[in-house]
Amino acid sequence: MRVLRTLVAGVVLLPGVAAGQSVTFTKDVAPILQRSCVACHRPGEMAPMSLMTYEDVRPWARSVKARVVAREMPPWHLDRHIGIQTFKDDPSLTDEEINTIAKWVDSGAARGNAADMPPLRQFANSIEWQIKPDIVIKYPVKIVPAAGPDLFGNLYADIPITKDRYIKAIQTRTATAASRKVVHHALSYAVDDPDTIEVSGDDSQGVDGGQFLVEFASGKNAEVYPDDAGVLLQVGKKAMVSYHLHSVGEETKAEIELGITLHPEGYVPKHIRWSKQLAQPTAAIDIPAGTVARIDGYTVLHKAARLIAFQPHMHIRGKRQCLELIYPTSGSSARTEVVNCANFNYNWHLTYNYADTTQPLVPAGTILHTISWHDNSTANKFNPDPRNWVGDGQRTIDEMGFAWIGWHDLTDEEYKAQLAERKGLQQKAATTTAQPQQRH
Ligand code: HEC
Structure with missing residues (x-):
């Protein structure tokens, strides 16, 4: 039955190929995947499979269609009918792009001409520093078992500064390639020492529930602020990473580090970027x-x-x-x-x-x-x-x-x-x- 259907689809498709109108991987689908998927779906990253090449994608075609039609992939959960729709680094697909992928899968997932294939996107190696950090904060190492449910939680580390300083550039990295595979996400904050924290109802601007520093997600590079901008790093706070880890079949150490380049001591940037729980x-x-x-x-x-x-x-x-x-x-x-x-x-x-x-x-x-x-x-x-x-x-x-x-x-x-x-x-x-x- 299955074979037959494929054959029928093939017959229907052929005239389209001849007319140059059919949907192919190299011409129509690869550019979409390159833009919106491969930051996570490439070798060494935390997504379960690579979506770089035709060979990578072909076995996943049905699953790809299901996830994009349901708007589960790429992860982007904004309501498209309310409010602002223009963002930096928005990987989400247009209805037209989703249709293109669906059509490609339904019409037999053809490869197309090799010459149409777009150049593969290059990524900075996410386990290396892309900035020259003045301080490196190493969070405690967390062991991720070979199998088991996803792990969520917070880890704390000291911030080695003796005066309030402003951040010029910041990056999270996993210290090893193995860590990279188990860290689904990691968000860093500067917070009060958890042992002395009081939960308060005060929500006035600037009052502390901590300061959000930076997130770690696939394909995300270091954040470098303009020379007249920065983020306040207060002395006496702890660095906290809020993590989501997952098992990959062998026991793995999750080693997460936060690197920070500081503005010169005493310098107060004109534009201070705040990020707080409001x-x-x-x-x-x-x-x-x-x-x-x-x-x-x-x-x-x-x-x-x-x-x-x-x-x-x-x-x-x-x-x-x-x-x-x-x-x-x-x-x-x-x-x-x-x-x-x-x-x-x-x-x-x-x-x-x-x-x-x-x-x-x-x-x-x-x-x-x-x-x-x-x-x-x-x-x-x-x-x-x-x-x-x-x-x-x-x-x-x-x-x-x-x-x-x-x-x-x-x-x-x-x-x-x-x-x-x-x-x-x-x-x-x-x-x-x-x-x-x-x-x-
Ligand atoms: C921010 C990282 C990220 C991006 C971008 C992303 N994915 Fe994923 N994807 C994941 C992770 C992690 C999983 C596994 C966990 C889950 O299902 O949520 C996954 C799961 C999937 C699965 C299911 C795999 C399975 O095991 O059944 C498909 C299919 C998929 N992604 C397709 C895509 C496509 C197509 C795009 C682009 C249009 C995309 N993803 C973009 C991270 C990402």
Whole structure:
């Protein structure tokens, strides 16, 4: 039966090939995979198989189609119908690209002409430093057993500085090729010493739940800031890495290191990049067994700001989060705007970095509002026990609901100037396209 169907498909396809219209791997599919998949799906990286060559991809064709049609791959969970859609390093596929892959698989997954094959993307070796670090923080080594469930957790290490300093460049690396295979993701933060941490309800801008430093994901290079920009690294904090590790068939040591190049001592950059837990829930988290619960969190931005990154944070019941702006108003009617909504999957802590032209510019007094949904029912396949009530806490089986927001503070003058510049750009764009512009 199977053979027959393939033959029929082959017959249907042949005229297309002759007319040069059929979908082939080298011409149509490889460019999509090169852009959106091979950062993770290449030898030595943490994804289960390579998607570099025709030989690599052919056995996976059906599975590739299923994952891209379901929008499970590449991992990118933003709602495409709400809010900002232009980001840095957005690997997501257009509907047309998904159709191309589906058509290719359905029509027999032809190779096509070798001459059409795009050059393979080159990547920096992710186990080497791409920066010259002044300090290297080695997190404690974690042993990943040969087989077993994925491991999630936090590891802490000292930050060897004696004064507050500003970060000029930062990179996470796995110290060995074997480590690289077991580290699914690793996000680094500067936090209070966990032994002295107090869980507080204070969510005012700048108050510490820690500072997000950098994520480690496949294909991601070092972050190097412009000379007049940097991230504050405070003395007395601990480095914390939040990890997701998985077994690869043999016992493996996960060795994760954080390398940091510092601005000169005493130098304060003009643009300081903040990244903190904002819009924490204002009430205790209270999710009855078997239900989906909504949780709201708020942070008042006392200064004008340019938002640069959005990273929803929840635990295993997390389902979806929206970020809304509540603008300051002198009149009686409030003005709000939803910036983005993203589905949430605990396996993937994705940071959405706005493009320079879409970074929201917000006036002083704006309230950031997160709306988080947690699914504590049987419908959530990650739910370890839908019969249990869930509340706040640090364990993965407890819940959280806030966003890591990356931003630059702006003076009111900078805010006005940047807003005027943005409006100018949008007017220019409006005259060249008929598309209405979403952002102010
Ligand atoms: C950020 C890294 C990353 C990117 C980018 C990515 N993948 Fe994956 N992919 C993974 C990981 C990790 C897994 C295994 C765990 C899982 O299924 O979530 C996976 C699993 C898969 C699977 C299922 C494999 C199996 O064992 O059944 C397919 C198919 C797949 N990816 C295809 C793609 C395609 C096609 C793209 C690009 C359009 C893509 N992936 C982009 C990391 C990635």
